[in-house]
Amino acid sequence: MSQTPEFIVRWQxxxxxxxxxxxxxxxxxxxxxxxxxxxxxxxxxxxxFIQFLRTSQSxxxxxxxxxxxxxxxxxxxxxxALLPDPGFEEEDxxxxxxxxxxxxxxxxxxxxxxxQRLAELDRLTAGMFTRETNQxxxxxxxxxxxxxxxxxxxxxxxxxxxxxxxxxxxxxxxxGVSQYSVEDKMAYLQNLLEKSxxxxxxxxxxxxxxxxxxxxxxxxxxxxxxxxxxxxxVQHAVFGEIKIVKV
Amino acid sequence: xxxxxxxxxxxxxxxxxxxxxxxxxxxxxxCGIEKTEARELLDELILDYQEREGGFLLREIAGGYQFxxxxxxxxxxxxxxxxxxxxxxxxxxxxxxxIIAYKQPITLTELDEIRGVSSRAMVASLxxxxxxxxxxQKEVPGRPTLYGTTNEFLLHFxxxxxxxxxxxxxxxxxxxxxxxxxxxxxxxxxxxxxxxxLDSLPEExxxxxxxx
Numbered sequence: 001m002s003q004t005p006e007f008i009v010r011w012q013x014x015x016x017x018x019x020x021x022x023x024x025x026x027x028x029x030x031x032x033x034x035x036x037x038x039x040x041x042x043x044x045x046x047x048x049f050i051q052f053l054r055t056s057q058s059x060x061x062x063x064x065x066x067x068x069x070x071x072x073x074x075x076x077x078x079x080x081a082l083l084p085d086p087g088f089e090e091e092d093x094x095x096x097x098x099x100x101x102x103x104x105x106x107x108x109x110x111x112x113x114x115x116q117r118l119a120e121l122d123r124l125t126a127g128m129f130t131r132e133t134n135q136x137x138x139x140x141x142x143x144x145x146x147x148x149x150x151x152x153x154x155x156x157x158x159x160x161x162x163x164x165x166x167x168x169x170x171x172x173x174x175x176g177v178s179q180y181s182v183e184d185k186m187a188y189l190q191n192l193l194e195k196s197x198x199x200x201x202x203x204x205x206x207x208x209x210x211x212x213x214x215x216x217x218x219x220x221x222x223x224x225x226x227x228x229x230x231x232x233x234v235q236h237a238v239f240g241e242i243k244i245v246k247v
Numbered sequence: 248x249x250x251x252x253x254x255x256x257x258x259x260x261x262x263x264x265x266x267x268x269x270x271x272x273x274x275x276x277x278c279g280i281e282k283t284e285a286r287e288l289l290d291e292l293i294l295d296y297q298e299r300e301g302g303f304l305l306r307e308i309a310g311g312y313q314f315x316x317x318x319x320x321x322x323x324x325x326x327x328x329x330x331x332x333x334x335x336x337x338x339x340x341x342x343x344x345x346i347i348a349y350k351q352p353i354t355l356t357e358l359d360e361i362r363g364v365s366s367r368a369m370v371a372s373l374x375x376x377x378x379x380x381x382x383x384q385k386e387v388p389g390r391p392t393l394y395g396t397t398n399e400f401l402l403h404f405x406x407x408x409x410x411x412x413x414x415x416x417x418x419x420x421x422x423x424x425x426x427x428x429x430x431x432x433x434x435x436x437x438x439x440x441x442x443x444x445l446d447s448l449p450e451e452x453x454x455x456x457x458x459x
Contacts, residue, residue, distance in 0.1 A: 021364030066364050107361055114349060115342030117413045118404065122341065125405040126333040127321020130313060131266040141276065239279040 022070035023108040025052060030105070037102055042081055042095045046074040077101065142237035143245075150235055154201055154242050155219045158210065180214045185221035193231060193246050201242040254278050255288045262292075268311030268402070309401035310408065343369045344378060348400070348412060352382045352393035355451060370394060371452040378403060381449050392449040 029048050030040050050071055081095035097105075188206070192199050204218045222244065225231050235242050257278050262269060275285035289312055293305045303316050316324060325332040336344070346361050347353055347370075358366045373379040382395035396409070406412065 021362060023363035070363070104363075108363060111346045111349070111361060112342055114345035114413070115338060118341045118345050118348075119335070119338060121404045121406075121413075122335050124318060125403065126335050127325060128318050128405065129316045129321075129324060129328070129331050236279065241279065 022049075022067050023105060024112075025049065025067075026070070026105060027109060027112075037105065038096060040097050042074070042078050042097055045097070046071075046078045049074055143234035143243075144237055146233040146235040146242055150240075151219075151222070151233060151242065155215060158205070158215055159212065161209070180211075180217035182217050182220045182224060185214075185217045186224055189221055189225055189244070190230065193244070197246050199244045201244075204244070251288070254280060254284075255292065258285065258288055259292055262305065262312055262314055266313075268308050268313040270311045274312065306405065307407045308405055309398055315405075340369065340373065344373060344396070344400070347373070347379055347394055348396050348409070351395035352385075353395075354385050354391040354393055356391060358394070367452055371448055374448060374452070392451060 026045065026049065029045055029052070030037055033040060033044070053067060053071055077098055078095070081098070185204075189199065189204070192203065204222070205214055207214075210218070222233065225244075226233060229247055231244050231246050233242060233244050258274055261274060261277060271282055271285060271289070274289070275282045278285065280288075289305075289307075293307065293312075296304045301317065302320060303314050306313060306315050308315075343358065343362065343366055346358055350357070350361075355366060355370060358370070370379060374381075377397055377399040379394050379400070380397050381392045383393045384390040385393050400406075401408070
């Protein structure tokens with residue numbers, strides 16, 4: 001008779017069930033043997049497990065059906081392994097744990113260790129505090145109707161940028177290439193609006209450094225589309241950025 | 248450059264005012280910048296605080312950003328602010344939670360299979376702590392409830408997203424020395440949160456009333 005290892009079992013009052021079930025007990029048995037799980041003898045663990053049941057009954061721990069089921073399962077596996085195998089001649093064959101039980105045990109162990117990791121995280125984060133008061137960010141953006149003055153100044157700032165490259169007056173390759181008409185701009189605007197529903201101010205221009213002609217055409221086009229109520233111009237309450245939105 | 252510093256400071260101010268984590272999108276919107284730029288500035292802020300090694304840090308958590316006290320002061324702070332101290336969860340609770348976290352969505356039966364014990368009360372208590380929620384039903388006969396972790400779970404463990412969970416050890420690498428049963432105290436594992444509405448539990452978790 002092998003020495004019975006010491007067990008500590010945890011149980012819960014509410015459910016009457018053990019939180020550390022038979023698998024945990026099996027593990028602690030395996031640990032006490034100090035051998036690899038693949039070398040554990042099925043007979044030994046079965047008799048030890050049943051021994052554990054008897055001991056704990058005498059300690060008057062309320063045992064649940066789970067333990068009884070595990071015990072009977074072990075006895076079943078053992079008897080199955082001991083059935084005479086025609087191809088087997090050895091006298092005292094000591095069967096190892098069947099694969100299904102090993103897999104189950106390893107799975108159980110894996111999550112126990114994952115639980116241990118969580119426990120470390122839990123300990124770590126339990127001591128990190130946050131502040132109590134809370135200021136909730138207002139996530140609604142406020143866009144105000146733009147005033148004509150702001151609109152003009154927006155176009156003005158683009159014009160000023162443009163003046164810096166005015167000296168290198170671009171010679172059009174041929175007449176008409178850089179002719180911007182207000183109609184074309186309006187068509188361009190309405191096309192963009194159809195696609196995305198809104199246009200940011202800088203997207204009014206087809207290139208990064210618009211020429212004066214394009215700026216003027218864009219300005220007039222914006223006034224025109226606002227006039228015919230196709231869209232309106234709004235400005236961000238905080239950042240002052242301007243965009244054109246569909247009405 | 249100046250504008251960049253201005254925006255970085257603005258982000259810092261917003262985070263300072265809010266005690267709850269603020270989502271990246273909300274921060275970017277409030278500062279009128281793109282998400283990528285906001286992320287860059289926030290990463291810088293996180294580093295700034297880390298290098299400063301002061302009383303608090305900026306952390307990324309549950310998809311947002313939040314200031315939090317430095318872990319090195321946890322001991323003394325929990326003495327000074329007694330009501331702030333959070334009870335740590337019991338091992339049984341954590342093991343169950345680990346299985347749900349890695350295996351979600353998972354049914355009660357599958358959970359019992361892995362743990363080798365009934366997990367009904369455990370799941371009910373995790374639900375009352377808002378760490379676990381019902382996430383649907385499995386399309387098999389009986390349509391059992393599927394369980395998964397909540398946003399609260401991420402907050403509790405200081406995780407930014409589920410994939411930040413430590414990877415479970417591959418079973419092949421297991422050595423038996425790595426594991427020992429802790430000295431165990433008998434506690435009531437499944438204490439419910441007193442403000443929890445029991446009726447919101449799935450039917451399968453409710454206690455059967457047994458007249459004794």
